[in-house]
Amino acid sequence: MGLSSRKKDILQAVVTDYIKMAQPVGSRTISRRYQVGLSPATIRNDMADLEEMGYLLQPHTSAGRIPTQKGYRYYVDELMETADLEESEKDKIKQVYEFEKIREIEEIIKYTTNLLSSLTNYTSLVIGPQLKKSAFKKLQIMPFDNQRALLLLVADTGFVKNKVIHYPQTLSSGELNRIVSYLNRRLEGLTIDKLTSRLISELRRDLYHHIKFLEETFTLLEESLAEDERRVFLGGTTNILSQPEFGDLEKVRALLSLFEQNALLANLLARPVAGIDGITVRIGRENMLEEVQECSLVIATYCLGKEVVGTIGVLGPTRMEYSRTIAILEQIVNQLQKI
Amino acid sequence: MGLSSRKKDILQAVVTDYIKMAQPVGSRTISRRYQVGLSPATIRNDMADLEEMGYLLQPHTSAGRIPTQKGYRYYVDELMETADLEESEKDKIKQVYEFEKIREIEEIIKYTTNLLSSLTNYTSLVIGPQLKKSAFKKLQIMPFDNQRALLLLVADTGFVKNKVIHYPQTLSSGELNRIVSYLNRRLEGLTIDKLTSRLISELRRDLYHHIKFLEETFTLLEESLAEDERRVFLGGTTNILSQPEFGDLEKVRALLSLFEQNALLANLLARPVAGIDGITVRIGRENMLEEVQECSLVIATYCLGKEVVGTIGVLGPTRMEYSRTIAILEQIVNQLQKI
DNA sequence: ATTAGCACTCTAACCTCGAGAGTGCTAACC
DNA sequence: GGTTAGCACTCTCGAGGTTAGAGTGCTAAT
Numbered sequence: 001m002g003l004s005s006r007k008k009d010i011l012q013a014v015v016t017d018y019i020k021m022a023q024p025v026g027s028r029t030i031s032r033r034y035q036v037g038l039s040p041a042t043i044r045n046d047m048a049d050l051e052e053m054g055y056l057l058q059p060h061t062s063a064g065r066i067p068t069q070k071g072y073r074y075y076v077d078e079l080m081e082t083a084d085l086e087e088s089e090k091d092k093i094k095q096v097y098e099f100e101k102i103r104e105i106e107e108i109i110k111y112t113t114n115l116l117s118s119l120t121n122y123t124s125l126v127i128g129p130q131l132k133k134s135a136f137k138k139l140q141i142m143p144f145d146n147q148r149a150l151l152l153l154v155a156d157t158g159f160v161k162n163k164v165i166h167y168p169q170t171l172s173s174g175e176l177n178r179i180v181s182y183l184n185r186r187l188e189g190l191t192i193d194k195l196t197s198r199l200i201s202e203l204r205r206d207l208y209h210h211i212k213f214l215e216e217t218f219t220l221l222e223e224s225l226a227e228d229e230r231r232v233f234l235g236g237t238t239n240i241l242s243q244p245e246f247g248d249l250e251k252v253r254a255l256l257s258l259f260e261q262n263a264l265l266a267n268l269l270a271r272p273v274a275g276i277d278g279i280t281v282r283i284g285r286e287n288m289l290e291e292v293q294e295c296s297l298v299i300a301t302y303c304l305g306k307e308v309v310g311t312i313g314v315l316g317p318t319r320m321e322y323s324r325t326i327a328i329l330e331q332i333v334n335q336l337q338k339i
Numbered sequence: 340m341g342l343s344s345r346k347k348d349i350l351q352a353v354v355t356d357y358i359k360m361a362q363p364v365g366s367r368t369i370s371r372r373y374q375v376g377l378s379p380a381t382i383r384n385d386m387a388d389l390e391e392m393g394y395l396l397q398p399h400t401s402a403g404r405i406p407t408q409k410g411y412r413y414y415v416d417e418l419m420e421t422a423d424l425e426e427s428e429k430d431k432i433k434q435v436y437e438f439e440k441i442r443e444i445e446e447i448i449k450y451t452t453n454l455l456s457s458l459t460n461y462t463s464l465v466i467g468p469q470l471k472k473s474a475f476k477k478l479q480i481m482p483f484d485n486q487r488a489l490l491l492l493v494a495d496t497g498f499v500k501n502k503v504i505h506y507p508q509t510l511s512s513g514e515l516n517r518i519v520s521y522l523n524r525r526l527e528g529l530t531i532d533k534l535t536s537r538l539i540s541e542l543r544r545d546l547y548h549h550i551k552f553l554e555e556t557f558t559l560l561e562e563s564l565a566e567d568e569r570r571v572f573l574g575g576t577t578n579i580l581s582q583p584e585f586g587d588l589e590k591v592r593a594l595l596s597l598f599e600q601n602a603l604l605a606n607l608l609a610r611p612v613a614g615i616d617g618i619t620v621r622i623g624r625e626n627m628l629e630e631v632q633e634c635s636l637v638i639a640t641y642c643l644g645k646e647v648v649g650t651i652g653v654l655g656p657t658r659m660e661y662s663r664t665i666a667i668l669e670q671i672v673n674q675l676q677k678i
Numbered sequence: 679a680t681t682a683g684c685a686c687t688c689t690a691a692c693c694t695c696g697a698g699a700g701t702g703c704t705a706a707c708c
Numbered sequence: 709g710g711t712t713a714g715c716a717c718t719c720t721c722g723a724g725g726t727t728a729g730a731g732t733g734c735t736a737a738t
Contacts, residue, residue, distance in 0.1 A: 024731090026730070026731050026732085027731075027732080028730085028731075038680085038681095039680070039681050039682080040681090040731090041680075041681050041682070041683095041733095042679085042680055042681070044731090044732070044733075045680090045733095047732095048732090048733080058731095058732085059689095060687090060688060060689070061686095061687055061688055061689095061731085061732070062686085062687050062688040062689075062729095062730065062731050062732055063688075063689080063730080063731065063732090064730085064731065064732090104502070137481070137483070137489075138481060140481075142476070142477060142479075142493060144476070144495060150476075150493060150499070152491070152499065154481060154489060156483060160489070160491065160499055160501045162499045163443070235599075236599075237595065237599065238592055238595045238596040238599065241588060241591065241592045241595070242592075247588065249580060249586065249588070249591075252580065252588075252591070253577055253580045253581070256576065256577045256580070256595070257577040260574075260575075260576065260577065363700090365699070365700050365701080366700075366701080367699085367700075377711085377712095378711070378712050378713080379700090379712090380702095380711070380712050380713070380714095381710085381711055381712070383700090383701070383702075384702095384710095384711090386701095387701090387702080397700095397701085398720095399718090399719055399720070400700085400701070400702095400717095400718055400719055401699065401700050401701055401717085401718045401719040401720075402699080402700065402701085402719075402720080403699085403700065403701090679738105680737105680738080681736100681737085681738075682735105682736090682737080682738090683734105683735090683736090683737095684733105684734090684735090685732105685733095685734090685735105686731105686732080686733085686734100687730105687731090687732075687733100688729105688730090688731090688732095689728105689729090689730090689731105690727100690728095690729090690730105691726105691727090691728090691729105692725100692726085692727085692728100693724100693725085693726080693727100694723100694724090694725085694726100695722105695723090695724090695725105696721105696722095696723090697720105697721090697722090697723105698719105698720090698721090699718105699719090699720090699721105700717105700718090700719090700720105701716105701717080701718075701719095702715105702716095702717085702718100703714100703715090703716090703717100704713105704714090704715090704716105705712100705713090705714090706711105706712085706713080706714095707710105707711080707712075707713090708709105708710090708711080708712095
């Protein structure tokens with residue numbers, strides 16, 4: 001599969017130019033715009049070869065070439081040079097995380113989506129830390145009146161999950177306290193994902209006589225456990241509209257309605273097989289979803305501590321500025337992990 | 340401003356037909372499709388009058404008429420007949436609120452946005468109950484380690500606001516408890532919006548010697564107070580794309596980017612001067628926002644208990660099925676309030 | 679192996695033209 | 709006087725045709 005070095009140059013020129021111009025690029029353009037000391041005719045021959053090999057294609061007989069998905073893949077894997085960000089851009093990123101006095105996780109995520117989409121001009125997707133991975137800290141019941149109480153599940157990362165539960169008047173406050181402290185003792189220090197359903201049913205058995213009241217408590221626990229579909233935060237959803245490939249309303253519609261479906265998005269970002277620097281690039285059909293077969297996704301995961309806690313991605317057209325996007329993503333993940 | 344009864348009929352026919360067909364409607368169409376026993380010529384004369392009066396307009400010399408915003412306004416205020424929903428639709432609404440075992444406020448809101456947008460085929464906007472209006476229940480501090488603690492502010496409606504704060508090691512746990520119980524005593528039973536900044540600074544003075552630690556606590560309180568911009572939940576944002584008036588990408592872009600700006604949306608839904616049945620209709624330019632000058636907004640407020648707690652709205656083109664939308668909204672608000 | 683030259687192809691933009699829809703006006707009608 | 713038929717007029721929209729331009733592939737020369 002070895003491409004001659006001249007073919008590589010030409011492929012690189014085609015991809016680079018097409019990324020910038022969004023126009024099929026012809027032999028003449030390459031010989032003029034890039035300093036390959038070659039005549040259009042030579043380039044034409046190589047382009048024909050590249051087309052036959054599946055790296056390029058012609059939209060129609062008499063147009064220039066555009067990269068195929070295979071072409072992009074080769075570009076990303078072999079040809080792409082790492083981009084440098086402008087100093088001002090780096091500063092902008094640093095400022096967001098240093099200067100802003102935002103320490104709430106949700107805030108941080110929102111700022112990140114905005115930052116990322118405004119820098120890249122694509123759509124950004126961010127998934128935050130997972131409740132599942134945090135350790136159980138405390139369970140607490142706070143009565144409102146003699147029927148309802150607020151049940152709080154606190155994790156050591158500061159997550160709080162709460163639920164209003166109904167409890168029988170017959171339950172004395174002493175008894176209530178005993179139950180709560182029993183549960184606390186049993187659950188102490190466990191991470192949420194260790195809260196297997198086995199353990200829950202065990203607890204359920206132990207406290208059989210209080211079962212009615214506790215039902216809702218267990219429901220909360222089970223919910224925390226089941227909550228593996230996490231909210232995907234989006235930014236710059238309208239950016240795709242400025243991409244010329246989305247002049248077609250039908251495509252826009254398909255993408256936007258995908259954006260409304262959290263479950264699909266979460267799935268889209270899932271299971272990145274980390275590549276260079278922990279960044280994965282998925283080009284076109286490599287994304288399983290129908291709607292994004294003409295898009296590329298650049299994904300990074302980030303850690304707080306040693307566990308991977310979140311995913312952060314950029315969705316743009318296949319004709320995306322890969323190297324720049326990757327550079328931005330790296331920079332942001334870096335800053336993010338300092339928190 | 341009295342329109343002759345025949346002109347009313349004609350205006351109504353034009354609006355009705357245009358709402359259904361999205362095509363300028365001509366005199367011939369009206370005389371054929373609606374049983375006014377009139378010839379096209381007569382209708383033409385009246386239409387010319389209606390145009391002069393500002394209720395109708397012609398896109399170009401030789402097209403039919405379409406309603407102006409004034410025309411829609413007159414239609415909504417005077418001509419519109421109340422729509423009946425199909426039994427199946429009513430059932431669908433009831434099911435969502437009765438059958439589903441969702442009792443979390445956020446869940447309810449999400450289901451509502453989906454329901455509303457799928458029934459109307461427009462975009463739905465829902466604002467939930469306001470933290471501000473709930474009564475303060477309890478402040479609680481839960482230490483993590485000897486530097487950080489979780490600060491919880493619980494309201495009686497089940498709202499929980501939390502923040503991780505840093506506190507000095509020098510603070511003994513007894514002292515901490517005293518501070519917390521002091522604050523609880525002072526704040527007990529107040530609704531959040533009674534938490535004036537005067538009160539907060541008073542407290543701040545009283546606890547001057549603990550000031551450093553408490554600073555973050557006060558920040559939380561002030562944040563709760565300031566939080567008058569509430570999250571607007573959206574549903575069916577892509578529905579607008581199927582409306583023929585949004586064939587233009589620029590308009591779509593403007594609207595969608597509006598949808599990303601929570602603050603503007605919140606403002607858009609604000610201050611409805613309740614009309615019939617507590618439902619407000621804002622047509623075109625009656626909405627202050629540039630981006631929705633070609634849209635109409637139907638807004639209802641809902642109560643849980645006696646206080647108005649939330650707003651729920653539908654955004655569609657000015658050529659919207661007003662009566663149907665209103666009927667759906669009424670039905671949903673009704674069911675919602677039963678909770 | 680590379681390049682110049684040339685005939686060929688395809689698209690996109692522009693024009694023209696006619697059909698169709700709808701109007702306004704006038705004159706006739708009840 | 710209100711209503712209607714008839715007709716000339718206007719405007720849009722789409723189909724069809726034409727042309728300029730860009731880019732190719734092939735051939736023959738270097």
